[in-house]
Amino acid sequence: MEVQKRDIQNETDVNLLVNRFYIIVRNDRILDVVFAPVIKNNWDVHLKLMVDFWSTLLLYTRKYNGDPLPKHLSLEVSKKHFDRWIQLFNETVDELFAGVIAENAKKRASSIAKIMKAVKGISDVEVNN
Numbered sequence: 001m002e003v004q005k006r007d008i009q010n011e012t013d014v015n016l017l018v019n020r021f022y023i024i025v026r027n028d029r030i031l032d033v034v035f036a037p038v039i040k041n042n043w044d045v046h047l048k049l050m051v052d053f054w055s056t057l058l059l060y061t062r063k064y065n066g067d068p069l070p071k072h073l074s075l076e077v078s079k080k081h082f083d084r085w086i087q088l089f090n091e092t093v094d095e096l097f098a099g100v101i102a103e104n105a106k107k108r109a110s111s112i113a114k115i116m117k118a119v120k121g122i123s124d125v126e127v128n129n
């Protein structure tokens, strides 16, 4: 019988989600090649930033006051990368949590990815790269 999953409730939960997600990203052949040259060996810094980002979005902790958009403008990414990022993020959320905030996490990720794609001029019908 499957154990009933909890919702995301506090920063420990956000920490678990973020760390699990980036372990998967770092083992993914599509995404690792984008992250590795930028993050280099500063994963601790990136993970801390991402925990602050998600705890601000989901728990209103106000720890992140940056702007993710500019950082993604210079990345050479296509629809393929965004689709993969969203797929892995959704799978990670579902693997660990269930509930209103977990659903919100997936919704927020998709809408931010949509904005990033629009700003970068990446169409949703792009098929070749």
Ligand code: HEM
Pocket (backbone or CB within 6 Å): 031, 034, 035, 038, 039, 049, 050, 053, 066, 067, 068, 071, 072, 075, 077, 081, 082, 085, 108, 109, 110, 112, 113, 116
């Ligand atoms: C194709 C998908 C994505 C890739 C390959 C990607 C990659 C990266 C990389 C390499 C950085 C570090 C940039 C730097 O330090 O110069 C970064 C930062 C960041 N990413 Fe992404 N990202 C993706 C999608 C997303 C999405 C969908 C979100 C939000 C839901 C997001 C949120 C962030 C945030 C908050 C930062 C930190 C920005 C800052 O320095 O304040 N990313 N991303």
